[in-house]
Amino acid sequence: MKKTLVLLLLSVIPALAVEELKDVGISKYAVLEVLKDNTPLREKADEYATRVTHLFKDAVLFADKQNDNYYRVELKDGKYVWVNKKQVEVQGIIPEKRFDNIEKISFKQERDRYIANINTPSKSAFIFKEAGNSLNFTLFDNRFDPTEAEVKNKEDNFKFANLISNEFNLEYESYTPLFGYIAQKAEKGYVVTIKKSPKINVKKPLKHIKIVIDPGHGGDEKGATAFNLEEKTINLQISKKLKNELKKRGAKVYLTRTKDKKVGLYERTAYALQKDADILLSIHQNSLPNPKDVYKKHGVGTYFYNKQAEPLARNIKDSLKEATGFKDDGVNYASFALTRPTLPVSVLVECGYIIDADEAGYISNEKKQKIIAKAIVKGVENYLVESFGNSY
Numbered sequence: 001m002k003k004t005l006v007l008l009l010l011s012v013i014p015a016l017a018v019e020e021l022k023d024v025g026i027s028k029y030a031v032l033e034v035l036k037d038n039t040p041l042r043e044k045a046d047e048y049a050t051r052v053t054h055l056f057k058d059a060v061l062f063a064d065k066q067n068d069n070y071y072r073v074e075l076k077d078g079k080y081v082w083v084n085k086k087q088v089e090v091q092g093i094i095p096e097k098r099f100d101n102i103e104k105i106s107f108k109q110e111r112d113r114y115i116a117n118i119n120t121p122s123k124s125a126f127i128f129k130e131a132g133n134s135l136n137f138t139l140f141d142n143r144f145d146p147t148e149a150e151v152k153n154k155e156d157n158f159k160f161a162n163l164i165s166n167e168f169n170l171e172y173e174s175y176t177p178l179f180g181y182i183a184q185k186a187e188k189g190y191v192v193t194i195k196k197s198p199k200i201n202v203k204k205p206l207k208h209i210k211i212v213i214d215p216g217h218g219g220d221e222k223g224a225t226a227f228n229l230e231e232k233t234i235n236l237q238i239s240k241k242l243k244n245e246l247k248k249r250g251a252k253v254y255l256t257r258t259k260d261k262k263v264g265l266y267e268r269t270a271y272a273l274q275k276d277a278d279i280l281l282s283i284h285q286n287s288l289p290n291p292k293d294v295y296k297k298h299g300v301g302t303y304f305y306n307k308q309a310e311p312l313a314r315n316i317k318d319s320l321k322e323a324t325g326f327k328d329d330g331v332n333y334a335s336f337a338l339t340r341p342t343l344p345v346s347v348l349v350e351c352g353y354i355i356d357a358d359e360a361g362y363i364s365n366e367k368k369q370k371i372i373a374k375a376i377v378k379g380v381e382n383y384l385v386e387s388f389g390n391s392y
Contacts, residue, residue, distance in 0.1 A: 029097055032071060032088040034059040038266060039088070041081040041125060045070035051335055052081050052127065056185050059123040061088065062097050062141070075125055075140045076167055099166055100124065102144045102189075106152040113195045114155060116170060120189040128342060130307045133177055136161075137192050139168040177387045178308040180278065182343035195343065197388050198278065205384040206377075207250035212272040214282040214338055215239035215255065216348075219262025224287035226355040229364050231285045232260065238351060238363070239283045241373035249377065265337035272344055279312065279380065280346040282338035285354040285363055286329070298356045299327030303348040305339040311387055313347040316379030323375035324368075326352055326359060349376060 034055045042049040045067055055061075061083060063071035070082040074097070104119040124141040146163060161169035172181075176197040184191050201207060215235040217223035223231030236257070243253045254275050256268040272280045286301065288294055300320040302313035314331045321328050329350065338348050351372050352359035362368045 029062040029064055029074075029094050030066075030071065031091040031094060032061040032063055032073070032083065033091050034061065034083075034088055036087065039083065041073060041075075041083055042070075043081060045072070045082040047084070049082070051340075053125060054340075055125060056123055059125060060141070061125060062094075073125070075127075081125075097141065097166075100142045102139075102142055102149050102168055104150040104152070105144075105154075105170075106150075107154050107158065109155060112198075113193055114158070114172070115194075116158065116192040117186060118168075118170075118189045118192065119186075123185065123190070126183055126190065128181065128183070130178060133174040135172040135174075135178060135181055135194065137170045137172075137183065139170075139190070141166065142168045144168045177311065179388070180308070180343040180345055182273075182341075193343065195278070198384070200384050200388040202385050202389045204250055205381045205389070206246060208252070209250075209279065209380075209384065210252045210254075210275060210277045210344075211246055211279045211281065211380070212254045212256060212275055212277040212344065213239045213242055213246075214268050214272075214280065215257055216282055216284040216338075218257050218260055221262055224285060224354045226287070226291075227357065227360045229354055229360055231287075231354055234285050234351075234354070234363055234369075235283045236260065237366075238369050238372055241369050242281070242283065242376055245370075245373045245377045246380075249381070268338060269341050269346075272341065272346075277344040280338065280341060280344045281316075281376065281380075282336075282346070282348040284348060284350050285352055286350040287353065287355050291355045294353055294356045297329065298353040298359060299329040300324060300352060301329030301332055301350045303332045303334040303336060303339050303350070305333065305335055305346070306342055308342075309339070309345050309347050312345055312380065312383040315383040315386065316347065316349055316376055319375045319379035319382065320349070320351065320372065323371050323378075324352070324362065326362075 034057055037057050039055045040051040041053050043052055061073045063073050065072040069085055073081050073083055075081060100120045100122055102120045106117045108115050120142055126139045129136045157173045159171050161171055172194055179197050180195040182193050217232035239255060246253045256271050257263050302317040304310050304313040317331050336348055339346050352363040354360050
């Protein structure tokens with residue numbers, strides 16, 4: 001049994017007793033260990049239910065109920081979420097929940113980011129919540145006592161909330177919009193990183209901005225197809241032109257793929273993180289389950305998941321609509337693998353509908369692809385100036 005779970009499993013009842021959870025309320029808890037990274041906690045016991053947060057491998061959860069496929073996890077009093085049984089392993093049953101004590105929090109400031117190291121004996125569930133320019137990091141099943149925990153180099157724009165409760169809250173205040181944040185596993189606990197707002201020269205807003213472009217699909221994943229066109233090919237063609245246009249304006253640009261090959265979804269997001277990208281743009285062409293619906297629904301649209309990315313998604317959509325003359329297909333909220341990253345700021349761009357004859361002709365035309373690429377660049381520039389233009 002892993003060392004991190006030893007303290008949690010004092011007074012353990014045999015693991016087979018997990019069946020008792022079917023009819024027991026909060027009097028017994030199953031101790032669950034998460035088996036892989038990016039495991040979602042959901043609002044309901046349904047694979048299509050809203051994702052509340054994602055967990056790292058080896059995270060520890062406490063379940064008080066179950067059904068055939070899910071365990072119900074108590075994050076705090078009155079707040080419950082669900083995790084798929086296939087994604088966790090039961091370590092045993094305990095009569096009451098155990099809480100870790102945060103031992104130390106140390107802060108440091110680098111040129112373009114703030115970093116908080118939170119030392120705690122085991123991994124537990126956490127959630128980020130954006131509120132305007134502010135950010136709250138909540139770590140569940142952890143107690144923070146400022147009279148006992150060591151705190152080093154705390155910045156004025158950070159503060160602690162809900163002291164000596166069953167959750168730890170770290171709040172970050174900013175005068176400018178958020179520009180990327182992330183929690184990562186440390187040897188002991190978590191490291192929370194928050195990027196500072198970039199210093200933007202309104203005349204050269206893309207200078208020094210790092211951007212990863214993701215040409216959607218590839219290899220045996222063709223994406224949508226119509227009129228003898230394959231989405232994966234158009235995505236790559238537009239992405240290469242987009243890279244050239246961004247580089248001309250001073251951005252540092254990388255592609256998740258440069259040829260027709262399959263790349264895993266989480267490989268793409270990991271690559272963007274590896275490159276320390278500021279912005280992630282996933283390029284796609286749209287379709288519909290029923291092609292007949294394209295008479296009603298078509299055009300350019302963008303997708304975001306985190307609130308910090310909505311202004312970027314809006315500016316790109318507006319610029320594309322103006323440049324192409326396509327119908328407005330909206331700025332849409334969606335939980336995709338390529339929109340969920342909190343670092344970098346991430347959006348997915350649908351340049352047009354490949355199943356619409358007129359739009360298919362446009363998005364597959366070399367000259368028109370340059371128009372699309374330049375429009376996306378303009379949208380990114382508008383976002384940077386709008387959000388951070390007073391920072392130079």
